[in-house]
Amino acid sequence: MTACLRFAPMIGARPGELTLEEASALAEHLASCGACQGRLADEEALSGMLPEALLAEANRRDFSAFSDEVLTRIPALGRAARPAPRGGMLAPILGWVGHHRLLAAASALAPTLAALALIVYLGQGNAPEGAPVEVSSEGRSTMVLETSEGPVVLLGDLEPEGS
Amino acid sequence: MEADDLALVSRAKAGDPEAFRALVVRTQRKVYAVALGIVKDRDLAWDISQEAFVRVHAHLPEFKGESSFSTWALRIVSHLAIDSVRKERTAIKDDIDDVRETDLAGGGEGILATALGNDPQENALRRELAGKMAEALAQLPEKHRTILVLREVEGLSYEELAERLGLHKGTVMSRLFHARKKMQALLREYAGIERGEAAEGGTEP
Numbered sequence: 467m468t469a470c471l472r473f474a475p476m477i478g479a480r481p482g483e484l485t486l487e488e489a490s491a492l493a494e495h496l497a498s499c500g501a502c503q504g505r506l507a508d509e510e511a512l513s514g515m516l517p518e519a520l521l522a523e524a525n526r527r528d529f530s531a532f533s534d535e536v537l538t539r540i541p542a543l544g545r546a547a548r549p550a551p552r553g554g555m556l557a558p559i560l561g562w563v564g565h566h567r568l569l570a571a572a573s574a575l576a577p578t579l580a581a582l583a584l585i586v587y588l589g590q591g592n593a594p595e596g597a598p599v600e601v602s603s604e605g606r607s608t609m610v611l612e613t614s615e616g617p618v619v620l621l622g623d624l625e626p627e628g629s
Numbered sequence: 630m631e632a633d634d635l636a637l638v639s640r641a642k643a644g645d646p647e648a649f650r651a652l653v654v655r656t657q658r659k660v661y662a663v664a665l666g667i668v669k670d671r672d673l674a675w676d677i678s679q680e681a682f683v684r685v686h687a688h689l690p691e692f693k694g695e696s697s698f699s700t701w702a703l704r705i706v707s708h709l710a711i712d713s714v715r716k717e718r719t720a721i722k723d724d725i726d727d728v729r730e731t732d733l734a735g736g737g738e739g740i741l742a743t744a745l746g747n748d749p750q751e752n753a754l755r756r757e758l759a760g761k762m763a764e765a766l767a768q769l770p771e772k773h774r775t776i777l778v779l780r781e782v783e784g785l786s787y788e789e790l791a792e793r794l795g796l797h798k799g800t801v802m803s804r805l806f807h808a809r810k811k812m813q814a815l816l817r818e819y820a821g822i823e824r825g826e827a828a829e830g831g832t833e834p
Contacts, residue, residue: 471728475802478809483787504739508813511742515755516781519762520662527661527671533653536682543646543686 469495473502478509634698642689649689653682656699659782660706666778667710669767677713681706703783707775707793714771726796726804741813744820758816765815773808780805 473495476484484492496502537543634655640648660681664674684705692701745755766774779785779793790801 475728475799475806478805479802480786501738504742507739507742509809511745512809512813512816514781515759515762516666516766516777517662519759519766520666520778520782521658522759523665523763524658524662527675529654529657529661532657532675532679533650536653536679537646537650539679539683540686542644543649545646 470499470502473499474505477502477505635694638689638692638694638698641686642692649686652685652698656702657682659699660702663703663778663782664706664710665763666766666782667707667771667775668714669774673713674710677709678706681709684709700783707779707783711775714775726800726807728803728806732807732810740817741820754820758820761816761819762812765812765819768815769808769811772804773811776801776804777808777812 473492476488476492479489479492496506634652637648637652637655641652657678661674661678664677664681665671668674668677681702685702688705692698696704745758746752766777769777776790776794779790785793787798787801790796790805791798794801796804
């Protein structure tokens with residue numbers, strides 16, 4: 467027991483951490499002490515588990531914003547911080563929208579503006595009856611035929627008769 | 630890996646923010662793990678980890694590559710974490726480092742080793758205890774958490790621990806002994822193993 471007081475704290479030492487005399491005396495003690503053999507066995511059985519456990523804790527946390535938060539805290543690098551990705555599969559689209567807000571707003575409004583322009587144009591009676599009017603929006607064109615029954619929108623790939 | 634780190638360090642020193650970001654991403658979880666082990670609180674550990682990288686960036690020009698980048702970053706975060714819990718350390722005075730006869734009595738030595746067996750990959754108890762280990766660590770006094778994390782996660786030697794913590798080598802060894810003993814007692818509780826079940830050799834009081 468008295469010997470264990472001296473040797474138990476040495477258990478778990480790595481090679482080279484004990485003097486040659488200490489290492490030799492510990493080996494001799496271990497050969498004859500069941501309790502210290504048990505201590506050594508426990509130490510070896512649990513070896514490596516603590517780093518694993520703490521890394522597992524770290525892996526449970528979402529680190530997607532971590533590097534940006536770090537860069538934001540460094541004045542010289544603050545501008546390099548990027549917004550954290552959001553929205554799963556929509557993330558690239560949301561990211562593009564975030565960086566091109568004006569273009570995105572214009573894209574969303576374009577079809578509406580085109581439709582409004584068409585209504586105003588037809589309401590002013592500028593289109594001669596029977597003459598097809600081509601309205602373009604985002605690279606796709608739509609043919610509108612003004613008839614006595616009102617405007618007829620030609621959908622899909624149909625071409626106006628006689629064209 | 631280390632050569633890659635050195636190349637990134639060179640680019641980061643030259644002012645490349647993406648190189649520094651890559652270094653952060655590579656080491657952030659280990660840095661956080663060390664901080665969490667010492668301070669227990671997840672949000673505080675997060676904050677300390679970020680502050681560690683801020684310090685790393687500030688001192689990049691002084692980094693000579695004598696140790697790996699991650700070793701250097703871990704050293705910085707452990708310093709910060711220890712500083713942050715210093716108040717807790719000074720508040721608890723009743724935990725002495727000496728090893729006394731009562732510390733050796735009825736510890737159930739070898740029980741965990743027997744229960745965990747020889748094949749770590751196949752042992753369900755080992756997986757269960759690994760899941761409980763962070764919880765057990767959080768129950769230890771600050772000085773025992775700190776020395777276990779510095780030893781087991783940061784990998785410091787007795788000499789390095791003595792220097793870092795301002796202790797004699799003998800005190801480092803006895804403090805580690807107490808820390809491990811407490812950790813093992815908690816793990817035996819989690820595993821539902823009664824204290825003193827194992828053959829104790831010559832350690833009965």
